[in-house]
Amino acid sequence: MGKTIAEKIIEDHYIDNPHDDIHVVRLDAVLCHEITTPVAINDLVNRGKDEVFDPSKIKAVIDHVTPAKDSKTALQGKILREWALRHNIRDFFDVGRNGICHALFPEKGFIRPGYVVIMGDSHTCTLGAFGAFAAGVGTTDLEVGILKGICAFRYPATIKINITGDLPKGVYAKDVILSIISRLGVDGATNKVIEFVGPVVDNMSMEARMTLCNMAIEAGGTSGICLPDMTTVEYLWAFIKDEYASKEAALEDFVRFSSDADAAYDRIIDHDVSRLEPLVTFGYQPDQVKPVKEIEPIKVNQVYIGSCTNGRIEDLRVAAQVLTGKKISDSVRGIVVPATTDVYRQAMEEGILKIFMDSGFCVTNPTCGACLGMSTGVLAEGEVCASTTNRNFNGRMGKGGMVHLASPATAAATAIAGYITNSKLFKD
């Protein structure tokens, strides 16, 4: 019997099987941000164990609230900053050089096919797009990761989603993943890895694959995962070119982790996207999804384009395509948040930021910001936001606010219309 990519990676990193199906594995990287790490740091200090297992394998960023908005967030940044300094953690990214962790760390080349990485953040599953086992964890798992370079996981069961058909024009990875979450339900993949395969995934950029894997957690998944291919190698090439004689050699090394043809899956789902339309959520759960054209015109107060789901350069390009030559509705506050400093710079150089600004959008610095109701666009009671983020939970973007999740194209079109609507890029 063959093995899945997740099984191969876990076995490759095996350290111990202390009980039941629990596998303690070696970590290739422990990723840290300023919200969930400071408590772990303080706890280690209080235990007299202010140590890190390997400073070169720890990466840290201040991203959730940056620049700091008040004394408390300033303190969180300070704790992380001083910790990185005293432990010689070189890969630390502060304001001006930072970005949303799940967009920044791939951009810096910190992820490889076959890696096991953890972070105190549920959307760590994003990094599975590179053929890695990437799992969000709590602060205690993070703390043990920092101290020992290990983490415990159940042996992974996998749901394989074979995405087939031709993705219609104007329909994007965000619509695909919303359709999958709607099909699986919000706990349909709990304790399981979601492996995204098939011709549609093969044709996707790394950015689009990250959008897919990013929302695996919204179906409860431990990690999203895509099989490494030449697209993966191309994305990483600048970081690995000294390690491999050629791109083909790199690919040959990476595909040893790829799932075997006779691997055993928990479920295999064929998901045809040929007739998929742009989707939007309508409730307080990310599996409550409808085609945009089937919902009543919903007036919005705010449109938010950004986050670890859809704040990458491709996302901004699509939104800018919709916004070119247009003004957003007078009744809409448009906010665009490039996911990283490099995305910001590239968007500036490509003239995308000018398009956003000419249309009436506010361009903020890279940060998690309003996605989780922290800053840069928190909603007031009763307000409605069309958002390219990943969670429409009650209160997520501000107490009493309503969030409708959609693709950047739909969000941009909504900003112009003032109500949720399809973009002109989608031909009905």
Added chain:
Amino acid sequence: MKNFSGSVLFLDRSDINTDEIIPAKYLTEISKQALKPHLLEDLRLDEFNARSDIEGKRAIITRANFGCGSSREHAPWALEVNGIHLVIAESFARIFRQNMFNCGMMAIELPAETIDRIFTDFYGKETQVETNFEKNVFTLTADNHRLEVSFSMTDFDRVLVESGGWVEYADSRY
């Protein structure tokens, strides 16, 4: 080991997420104690009032997929500082469940029929749970009604509860 017995808080809804357990705006707190007044503050649920219903409770009984969403360990911490160390549910989100055991607390899954039965028999009544950790039995009592429910727990979860959490266990072993 922590206390796993006492008065029960019933939350009759599935998919209660960690934003509802503790809103993100409190993630700027460095101390666990600061989370105490904000537990379940954003949970909208008929007949539930966070201000009056949490005081004195020592356990939560709820439905499916409790603790979904954000990985924030602030959710178990907010329970912990309110004296709630036990959550019984039909199912849990992976990270929340692991966070509970990592903190030496218990997140125990019972079959849907058993959860239904408990809600039918006890919901709306002042209910106590007595946890027999050695024999894997919960005893629920309210008025003159008494129900014994056996539960299962993996050896790994048990050892985390006994050792006080994952940091202690991992540090002594690896």
